[in-house]
Amino acid sequence: MKKRYVILTVTLFLITVSGAVNGQTIEEIIEKHINAHGGLKNWQKIENMKITGHFTSFSERKPFTEIKAKGGKYYAHFWLGQHPVHEGSDGSFVWTDDPWFELPYARKASPVEESVILQKSDFFTPFINYAEKGYKATFDGKEVKEGVEVFKITLTRNDGQNETWYLNSKTYLEYMAITDWSDFASPVQQEAVFDDFRKVGEVVLPFYNERVFDSRITSTEIENIELNVALEPGIFNLPLSEPMKKLDFLRGEWGVSFDALGRGGNWSHVDSTSSVFQFIENKNILQENISYIRYLPLEKITTWTFNNDRKNYLMTVFNDIYSSTDVYQGDFQGDSLIMDNTLVSFTKTENPTFTRYIFTQISQEGFVLEIAQSKDKGETWKVSQKFTYFRKK
Amino acid sequence: MTQKSRVFLCLFCPFKKAIITALAVFGIFFHESVPAQSYQENDWTQFRGNQHNGIVRNVDLITSVPETGLEKLWTKNVGNGFPEVTVLAGVAFVFSSDSLDGGYEYLAAFDAETGKDLWKTRIDTLYFEVDGWGHGPRSTPATDGEMIYCLSGRGKLTALTFKDGKEVWSKFLPKDFGSVQPRWGYSSSPALYENLLILETGGSENRAFTAFDKKTGSVVWSKGSGVSFYNSPILTFLENQRQIIFTQDTMLFSYSTAGDLLWSYRMPLRYPYSQPIFVAPDKFFISALSDTGSFLIQVKNNQVHKLWTSDVMQNEWSSCIYHDGYFYGFSKGKLICISAENGMLKWGQRGYGKGSLIMVGDVLVVLSDQGVVVLVEPTPEKFTKLASFKAMEGKSWTAPSFAEGKLFVRNLSEMSVFKLTK
Numbered sequence: 001m002k003k004r005y006v007i008l009t010v011t012l013f014l015i016t017v018s019g020a021v022n023g024q025t026i027e028e029i030i031e032k033h034i035n036a037h038g039g040l041k042n043w044q045k046i047e048n049m050k051i052t053g054h055f056t057s058f059s060e061r062k063p064f065t066e067i068k069a070k071g072g073k074y075y076a077h078f079w080l081g082q083h084p085v086h087e088g089s090d091g092s093f094v095w096t097d098d099p100w101f102e103l104p105y106a107r108k109a110s111p112v113e114e115s116v117i118l119q120k121s122d123f124f125t126p127f128i129n130y131a132e133k134g135y136k137a138t139f140d141g142k143e144v145k146e147g148v149e150v151f152k153i154t155l156t157r158n159d160g161q162n163e164t165w166y167l168n169s170k171t172y173l174e175y176m177a178i179t180d181w182s183d184f185a186s187p188v189q190q191e192a193v194f195d196d197f198r199k200v201g202e203v204v205l206p207f208y209n210e211r212v213f214d215s216r217i218t219s220t221e222i223e224n225i226e227l228n229v230a231l232e233p234g235i236f237n238l239p240l241s242e243p244m245k246k247l248d249f250l251r252g253e254w255g256v257s258f259d260a261l262g263r264g265g266n267w268s269h270v271d272s273t274s275s276v277f278q279f280i281e282n283k284n285i286l287q288e289n290i291s292y293i294r295y296l297p298l299e300k301i302t303t304w305t306f307n308n309d310r311k312n313y314l315m316t317v318f319n320d321i322y323s324s325t326d327v328y329q330g331d332f333q334g335d336s337l338i339m340d341n342t343l344v345s346f347t348k349t350e351n352p353t354f355t356r357y358i359f360t361q362i363s364q365e366g367f368v369l370e371i372a373q374s375k376d377k378g379e380t381w382k383v384s385q386k387f388t389y390f391r392k393k
Numbered sequence: 394m395t396q397k398s399r400v401f402l403c404l405f406c407p408f409k410k411a412i413i414t415a416l417a418v419f420g421i422f423f424h425e426s427v428p429a430q431s432y433q434e435n436d437w438t439q440f441r442g443n444q445h446n447g448i449v450r451n452v453d454l455i456t457s458v459p460e461t462g463l464e465k466l467w468t469k470n471v472g473n474g475f476p477e478v479t480v481l482a483g484v485a486f487v488f489s490s491d492s493l494d495g496g497y498e499y500l501a502a503f504d505a506e507t508g509k510d511l512w513k514t515r516i517d518t519l520y521f522e523v524d525g526w527g528h529g530p531r532s533t534p535a536t537d538g539e540m541i542y543c544l545s546g547r548g549k550l551t552a553l554t555f556k557d558g559k560e561v562w563s564k565f566l567p568k569d570f571g572s573v574q575p576r577w578g579y580s581s582s583p584a585l586y587e588n589l590l591i592l593e594t595g596g597s598e599n600r601a602f603t604a605f606d607k608k609t610g611s612v613v614w615s616k617g618s619g620v621s622f623y624n625s626p627i628l629t630f631l632e633n634q635r636q637i638i639f640t641q642d643t644m645l646f647s648y649s650t651a652g653d654l655l656w657s658y659r660m661p662l663r664y665p666y667s668q669p670i671f672v673a674p675d676k677f678f679i680s681a682l683s684d685t686g687s688f689l690i691q692v693k694n695n696q697v698h699k700l701w702t703s704d705v706m707q708n709e710w711s712s713c714i715y716h717d718g719y720f721y722g723f724s725k726g727k728l729i730c731i732s733a734e735n736g737m738l739k740w741g742q743r744g745y746g747k748g749s750l751i752m753v754g755d756v757l758v759v760l761s762d763q764g765v766v767v768l769v770e771p772t773p774e775k776f777t778k779l780a781s782f783k784a785m786e787g788k789s790w791t792a793p794s795f796a797e798g799k800l801f802v803r804n805l806s807e808m809s810v811f812k813l814t815k
Contacts, residue, residue: 058526059747059762059788082525146741193743210726210743215682215709217726217746 026139029151029167030127036172038203043128046203046227048073053207053223057081057216064220066120067229073236074121087117088236093282094118095238100184104308105241105284115161116182124205125174126155126163134158142169150175173197174206181213188213200225238282243306243313246332247286249362250277250304254389258292261384270294275389296321315339315357328357336360342378356381366390437480437794437801439535440582441668442751445627447714449795452754453815456768456779463782464812466799467508471501471808473529476543476582478803480505480796481536484555487808488543490519490529498530498545502558505797508810514558520546520578527788527805531580532625535590540607542590546578548621550592552610562610566621570596570603575621582625584637586650589613591628591637595621602626602639604652614652617641622664623710629671631692638669638677645669645679647692658697661685667708667722670715672733676700678720680708686724687736703736705729711749711792714757716771721757723748728759730773739773749792753800753813760802764789766811784809 034040048069055064058081067075075088080098086106087096094114097106109117119126130137140152143166150166157163163179174194181190190213194206207222240248254275259267275290286304291297299320306313307329315328330339340356354377358370366389372381441447474489485505490498496519502511522528534543536555544550548566553559566572566579572595581593590607594600594615601617619641627638636655639646643663647655665681672678672689680687686704690697706713706724713722718733728748730739746762750769756779757769764785770777789804798814 056746056763059790061763061787212726215725219746 024139024151026137026153029139029153029172030130030137032172033125033127033167033174036204037125037128038199038201040128042202043123046070046123048228048231049123050226050229051222051224054221055079055218056221057218067231067235068121068123069231069236072118072121074117075235076120086239087113088238089117089121090236090282093238095282097239098185105244106238108238108282110182110185112180112182112185112187115159115180118157119179126157127165130155140164145176148175171197173204181211183214183216201227203227240279241284241306241308243308244279244284244286244304247304247313247337249364249367250286250288250359251279252277253392254366255392256290256292257388257390258294259386259388260294267386274392313337313339326355328355330357335362337362340374340378342374351375351377354378358383364391435797436482437478437796438537439479439584440477440533440625441627441712441792442794445584445625445668446671447712447751447792448716449751449753452795452798454754454756454758454768454813455815456756458780458782466506466810466812468807468809469503469508470806471803472499473527473805474498474803475527475529475531475580475791475805476533477792478794478801478808479534479536479541480794480799480801481538481555483797484511485796485801485810486534486536486541487803488516488530488532488534489803490546492519492528495519496521496528500534500541500543500551500553500558502541505799505801505810512558514553514560516543516551517545517547517549522546522578524577526577527790529805531578531623533582535583535585537585537607542583542585542607544579544581544583544592546580548572548574548579550583550605550610552590552607561608564605564610566594566596570594570600570615571598572596572600572621575623577623579621580623580625581621584626584628586628586635586637589650591626593621593624593626593639593641595619601641602637602646602648604637604650616648616652616654617646619644623666625668627669627671631671631673631675632695638671640665640669640679645677645690645697647695656692656695656697658690661688661699661702665708666710667712670713670720672715676733678713678715678733680706680713680720680722680724682707682709682725687720687731689733689736701736703731705736705738706731709747710790711747714750714752714771716752716757719771719773721750721752721769721771723750728769728776730776732773740776742776747790749790751793751795753795758793758795758800758813760784760789760793762789763787764802764804766793766800766802782811784811 051066054061055078060081062079064078071091073091077086083099085098094109094117095106096109136156138154143150143152145166149169153165155163166176168175177192181188190211192211194209196208197204198207210219256273256275258271260270262268271292273292277288279286288302291299301318303316312329312331316325318325327344328339328341337359342354345352354374356372359367361368369387370383371385372383374381471487472489472491476488479486483505485503487501498516499513500516501513530546532544534541539555540552541555542552551563552561584591590605594603599618600615601619603615604613606613624640629636635650636647643660645658662681662683662685665679670678676691678689685702687706688702689700708722711723713720720731727741727743728745729741748761750757750759757771759767759769766784767781768779784802785804787804791803794801800811800813802809
């Protein structure tokens with residue numbers, strides 16, 4: 001026990017004084033590193049940067065664009081081999097549309113992918129304001145890497161991940177880093193080297209990096225970096241899938257006029273109300289909340305998704321009064337969006353009544369929702385309710 | 394010997410067999426590894442050259458790019474395919490594909506000096522690669538000057554006349570051998586020895602490795618179990634006899650030319666895509682992208698002894714070159730040199746991606762995966778670049794061929810030919 005205590009004490013002592021033994025503390029080295037990159041003051045003036053150049057993976061060299069902004073915001077468009085990739089982070093939600101999983105839309109990144117995208121979202125070096133970000137760094141001494149004398153630094157990110165950084169002992173710029181990386185969403189360790197440092201404005205950045213992990217080799221050749229550019233709104237958010245973008249006409253706040261067909265065959269105004277269609281944040285789900293009175297107060301929550309296998313939309317309608325949910329499927333037919341339950345009815349009766357939702361007369365300012373019934377298995381439909389939506393200013 | 398006289402030798406000489414035999418005997422006594430066929434050393438008749446080792450000796454290669462620029466003899470759009478260019482007697486054979494009319498694979502012959510079209514024969518329907526690495530054939534054709542043999546990405550083995558590309562015989566490995574197409578297409582390249590065409594057939598019922606009568610296509614022998622993979626047989630001469638080396642999963646096999654199993658060895662790694670390297674007189678080096686990396690074995694009295702393993706060299710598909718006690722090859726994004734004594738690193742150089750290399754005369758000819766040719770001095774002291782030039786645009790995964798003083802490079806769209814001798 002005593003022996004262990006002595007070993008522990010000596011180890012702790014050595015760790016504590018290792019910086020002094022090597023002549024510099026970790027703080028001094030990182031300060032010189034930041035200064036070599038142009039100095040903290042100049043970095044603090046940078047709100048965002050747009051980076052363009054060529055990225056090579058699977059030996060295919062293709063153009064790429066990256067946008068990084070303060071707060072860990074990130075967007076990138078590049079190619080993996082012959083497949084285009086988009087990925088990003090709004091600072092909290094991290095997404096990708098990595099096509100190797102054969103999902104033709106962006107999705108939430110896996111924890112492994114998230115870790116990589118967060119690394120990419122750094123303004124190149126992770127040591128800028130590293131302590132404020134909750135990162136920890138230790139100086140592990142000098143080494144020689146590929147003939148270059150380097151300072152070895154262990155960086156622990158606030159999610160607990162350790163990275164090893166090697167800073168050139170002469171220039172204090174990064175020479176190499178060994179960090180966790182992702183290969184088809186599987187965790188791997190990568191070795192990255194940095195080169196071709198150039199001045200952009202008042203800061204200095206590596207215009208070339210090469211990453212090797214597992215059997216992969218990627219290289220990034222930067223051709224241009226623009227600082228503090230005007231950003232497209234929503235660029236960092238998960239983009240909607242293409243089919244869901246087609247439902248964007250529904251998004252917004254609406255005034256709604258409700259008319260119904262009476263028993264005598266006459267249309268009459270029943271109620272005026274309002275509705276809100278909104279996409280659930282960072283998801284390909286559209287939701288409507290609407291309430292109106294027809295005899296009893298009705299509250300409906302509808303949700304919309306797109307099934308990529310069946311290539312059609314699915315709509316669920318939750319009716320609060322009946323505490324029931326009905327399911328409809330359908331797609332655009334001409335200028336109208338038609339959803340019905342002829343294929344998803346759960347009734348066991350021989351001649352069930354089917355319901356159809358028809359979104360028609362669609363424009364920027366409004367649309368009409370007709371609800372119809374069929375008693376002949378969808379051969380003919382009779383409209384019984386009309387909801388006229390007009391966009392609220 | 395002039396090009397014309399060599400064409401004559403190959404195609405029409407009535408004493409060809411006698412000359413070939415004499416050259417073969419000469420080879421047995423004077424070469425560290427005997428040529429599989431007795432071609433001019435300055436040809437490239439099969440995968441990784443005549444000796445299956447990626448080396449062409451006795452060539453005085455340029456060591457700098459002249460101020461006037463390199464002499465590019467010709468260039469051509471050739472379509473998708475990974476096979477090396479096969480060259481013999483002034484004819485360059487390019488195995489490739491296009492996507493027209495549903496897609497086909499073709500073997501085409503060109504005048505090696507001028508690029509003039511000689512013939513083009515449709516071989517098979519296109520092997521379509523679903524992962525996007527590139528469609529078309531993978532296997533390098535082999536030729537003996539009378540015939541040329543090629544294996545399509547879908548597994549059709551075809552023998553054609555050298556002179557005009559007429560089909561003489563063919564086999565379809567899935568149908569005739571019960572073989573299953575590997576994920577990335579049939580890739581094994583045939584090897585020629587005397588009257589035999591040797592191929593990894595990957596067939597069922599112990600038909601993994603097969604020797605065909607090269608004239609008729611009849612099976613002389615078929616042995617071993619295992620599926621088709623991406624490795625190719627190599628011919629070596631050790632312990633006083635010709636040996637055919639196959640790799641299969643974790644196993645290394647040696648067969649006599651009569652089809653007798655001489656020895657086998659369970660390797661300390663799996664699925665090497667790169668080729669075994671024979672180190673005369675009795676050693677083999679094998680490398681794969683794996684924790685083991687690479688190993689060296691020695692064969693004595695058909696017994697295999699492992700000499701060392703080292704994780705430094707980890708070849709993916711590109712094979713190493715052995716020269717004067719050192720291996721040069723690509724490992725995880727670097728061109729590196731290791732000692733054959735112990736596998737220890739001598740030097741490493743980044744910047745050439747998933748490149749490939751051959752050795753011509755006393756120079757390593759490296760092709761980067763972006764189509765840059767780099768001439769490198771083969772020395773363990775340090776990486777020494779002699780010269781470099783851009784040969785092609787785009788992904789270039791096929792190793793160069795060198796024959797008749799010319800460097801042949803191809804990628805998934807084009808091929809180019811450069812004069813590289815002084």
